[in-house]
Amino acid sequence: MPFPAVFMPSRIASAWKIRTRRCVQIKKKREIKGKVYPSHLQVRKKIFIIDKTAGAFYLQKDLCLWNRRNIVMGRTYVMSDIHGMAHLLEEMLGRIGFSPEDCLYILGDLIDRGPDPAGVLDLVMGKENITVLTGNHEDAFASWYESEADKVGNPYYYNTYEVLMDSRKTEEKLPEYVRFVKGLPLYKKVKLDGICYLLAHASTEEALRVWKRRDPFIWDSSMVDRQRGIPGYVSIVGHVPTFIIRGYPHEPATIWRSPDGRLIDVDCGAVFPVMGGRLGCLCLETGEEFYVQDKRL
DSSP states (O other), X not given: OOSOOEEOOHHHHHHTTOOTTEEXXXXXXXXXXXXXXXXXXXXXXXXXXXXXXXXXXXXXXXXXXXXXXXXXXXOEEEEOOOTTOHHHHXXXXXXXXXXXXXXXXXXXXXXXXXXOXXXXXXXXXXXXXXXXXXXXXXXXXXXXXXXXXXXXXXXXXXXXXXXXXXXXXXHHHHHHHHHHHHTOOSEEEEEETTEEEEEESSOOGGGXXXXXXXXXXXXXXXXXXXXXOOTTOXXXXXSSOHHHHTTOOSSOOOOEEOTTSSEEEOOOOTTOGGGTXXXXXXXXXXXXXXXXXXXXX
């Protein structure tokens, strides 16, 4: 062997399904060629040979100690109510350094009001590490589109349909967009570092009930009105811009937390920059908050 081995427990090697003496080159941080490593592993640029049978970890070019603390897990982010502001979503993904190892939850309302709903949909559709929940605007648009009502005599209240029909490219993709928004889940449970998070567009209370109604998940703002969460959980919602909760303070909007710490509103009103609205994003592991604002006023 070119260098002494740094041994790793064989059970870890087996759990990761490491192939015998497979060579992998890592070109840059967070980008791994081959499927030897778990998707969340980030390491420096090196060439490795891994021997499953010996449980050994060899470095062909350089030697460093095997240390689990050197493994950097991907981050989990939450945002909501992008409302057709595709340029803000792109900017935010760059701001947080979003990578394939990370996970993003968007709590609905991708469309309506903003200028580029197709751009937002194209950014999130088909991405395995982006989970979108349904919001009241997706629900309303899909219901209107599939109704028997005359599309000319009974136009959609917001701008999404009109914007999508303005371009041949987006017009052709309209059925695909509708299928996507129709298939979005109402809520998600996420357990992280011993904390159980409930994610939904407007309210998470229905998630704990046996018979779940659809409307409260996407319309009910009573949790924010009461400013209380659910004991034993941290609920994260959108739907109500945080500058409304704070009484229109005429300053940049920020993510809001209830006094009991069990309710978080991440809708910072991205589509309302004149009222201090911004696109907010919360990292669940670190509690960091990130913001981008539309400067095209």
